[in-house]
Amino acid sequence: MSPLLTVEDLRVSFPTRIGLVEAVRGVTFSLGRERLGIVGESGSGKSQTGRAIMGLTPPHARITAKTLNFDGIDLLKASARQRRDLRGNRVAMILQDPKYSLNPVMTIGRQIVETLRTHRKIGASEAKERAIAMLEAVQIRDAARVFNLHPHEVSGGMGQRAMIAMMLIAEPELLIADEPTSALDVTVQLDVLGILDKLVSERGMGLIFVSHDLRLVSSFCDRVIVMYAGRIVEEIAAADLRNARHPYTQGLLSCMPDIGNDRHPLPVLDRKPEWAL
């Protein structure tokens, strides 16, 4: 089976006053119907990688790649209209903070229906039924009531579930989740991940999970890509993470405080200039 997404030598650069800044510098990977984690610190290019696939890179940035292929479609040559047809339909993205990514002046229900009716020929009442069913699928109790609420009337966890419902309503084949749970409390975080996990495995989607939390990603994904300074420094099966070879991956793992493993002071990353080469 050919992969769902092929990325080869992806580069994203931004012109600035001090010259061209390369945020992503030659990233190559392919994705099947699996859970792939992209991990790195802020500025490592992990979010820009996700955004380039989605087609949400700011217009002044420059994107080049040998291949950027989604299910046989060359994303670099695709017209704006083609990209628009893909976005929200076959490729969807969950953003970090529901406080900023939902439209504050539209009810949650209307936003979900809008996504659905943009991509499917479907009547208003049927769309509403499907939206409510989707809200139930992301474990929102009393979905019919939440359908009529505005985003400020629900909690962060509920907002993020609504966001997931909106992104999954058109049944995308590829889901990019950019720090989907970082703004949530730990206990809610696990609920949301559980929902995401269930939907991904039931629907056979490909998932790209972008996060700075290596431990969380490794417990959730099948495979992890570790990025540093715009490049992939290591690609490893999540189960083998303990045996990571690159000192950066090892450093990221060991610098987090661990309950029951008292280390004072905590080991810190000794950044080597050659990692960024």
Place this chain on the structure above:
Amino acid sequence: MNIAVSARDVTVIYEDFKALDSVSIAVEKGQSYGLVGESGSGKSTLLRAIAGLAPVFSGTLDVNGRTLKPRRRDKAFYRDVQMVFQDPYGSLHPRQTIDRLLQEPLAIHGIPDAEARIARALDEVGLGTGFRFRYSHQLSGGQRQRVAIARALIVEPSILLLDEPTSALDASVQAEVLNLLEQIRRDRGLTFLMVSHDLGVVTHMCDQLAVMRRGRVVEQLSASDLVEGRITADYTRNLMVASKGFVRTEA
């Protein structure tokens, strides 16, 4: 008297919302005390109540053996108690240089010898004097948080209130800042009262901790109790499980 901060039956009410519901804690001098809980649990409100940033409806707060008046805090209090906030992007003045930022607390408290103190404070947080005349937007998140710590330390407080000091930082930078805080506490014999949603961070930094939920203290226990699983409240147990990461429930 070896209690640095004590709160007895402190209640904070915002309009009709009870943010804190008769909370009592006692922090010994030189201790590092953690407050854990999810958003809305009242952990930050307790910190802000001590600092005089939240309206205390009832209850008493003692700092270093002196009972605080409900609203007014005197200058001596602010010299003794300093706070570091969560967001290093929002807590530094964007149009002031680091030098200007660090001069302000010295000027307020009439502390002489600003020149040498600023240089020393920057040194202590590992920034060096090269950062002195930069603006905060020229610094990374970790560097900014170091500046915020330097600003708190420059008036030589004995108690530091830390409101999620590392949750806006990357894991690797978090380790550096946590190490710095521990170092400073050892060197200066400070008392820490630290708020975090991360059980890992709190057990790493603190000897004693209180788990909060919906404005109440659910459980108070020592870090070693937590590590060894001597937990009585179900909620604490849930937090423990959650902090271990995602567990797939295979069908």
